Amino acid sequence: MKPSSFLYFAAFGVKAILFRRKAPILGTIIVTDKCNLHCKHCSVNNITAVIHPYEQIRQEMRQLYHMGVRILFFCGGETFLWRDGRRTLRDLVTEAKAMGFLIVNVVTNGTFPMDLPEADLILLSLDGDRQHHNEIRGDTYDSIMKNIRGATADNICLYMAINQINKDCIRDVCLTARDAKHVRAVSFNFHTPYPDTAELSLSREEKARCCETIGQMMKEGAPVFNLKSAFPYLIENRFPTPCHQCVVMENGTLSTCGRCIHVPGLCDQCGYFFVAEYTLLFRGNPKIILEMLQTYLKYI
Ligand code: SF4
Ligand code: SF4
DSSP states (O other): OOHHHHHHHHHHHHHHHHHOOOOOOEEEEEOBOOOSOOOTTOSSTTSSOOBOOHHHHHHHHHHHHHHTOOEEEEEOSOGGGOEETTEEHHHHHHHHHHHTOSEEEEEEOSOSOOOOTTSSEEEEEOOSSHHHHHHHHOSOHHHHHHHHHTOSSSOEEEEEEEOTTTTTOHHHHHHHHHHSTTEEEEEEEEOOOOGGGGGGOOOHHHHHHHHHHHHHHHHTTOOBOSOGGGHHHHHHTOSOOSOTTEEEEETTEEEESOGGGGSTTGGGGOOOHHHHHHHHHHTTOHHHHHHHHHHHHHHO
16 A cells, blocks of 8 residues: 555544544445356345446546545446446546545456456455355356466455355365465455345354454464454444445445445344444544554555
8 A cells, every 4th residue: 555545544544533524435336236147145136237337437436536435446246247338347447546546446256357457456256165165156166266376466355255155164265365376365254144145144153153263364374354353343243333434336326335224124234344344443443443554554
């Protein structure tokens, strides 16, 4: 991270903590909900299958920028399916950088070639060892690993959503993050139980065991892009929700925190680690502040 970006985020954090400011800093634009996969745990793919046009997305970027957002995520569906004429995802990332966003990340299922060095991080879903990943995401593990090996930059961060199927695969994904070329780290979430995937959610005890494994892997040197100090809050689901410093834009509609905010009762069972980490940070939790500084400076 550039020192100027660090100072910008530090100043934002101080104001948010001291003055309880709720202005956003992290924004996500859903470029399409079209997806080439139908993962078992997913409730958001191919609802409209519309690929939103470049000008609309540029307008949404401008709106987020003027609201104060400086960390931008492009998300799907599958982001690498995005096209508008000759424009591709790369054009969205370079446009966002030119507009002034300080960190621009892309979320992907990894089934397309990973040639996007312009992105700060490519968050690539890997949901376990070959068997468990394929059970959740179809027969994609080998092609994903091939795309990781063929990536043109070391900007990949694995992204694992832990659920009933893959809860015993944390170690496998940590070792892949540690050993695979082009991979910088791994970031975890617990399954957030939309009504149609509630059976995949983890109990308190299961979450505690998962956090224990992640903590152990951190001790053993695995590059985990999460904050250990947030684990007790995630296990008990006792972090504040929603995250007011995060916004999502989908087809012109702006939501606070996530598009899931519209699902009744879901925030009480939120499994997104970033929500716990950010909300605790902006409440001024000293352990989280310290660990976030160390972790973000290491991986971004
Ligand atoms: S790749 Fe992502 S958007 Fe597509 S089905 Fe899987 S979880 Fe859903
Ligand atoms: S479930 Fe609620 S708190 Fe969690 S990401 Fe969605 S909107 Fe945010």
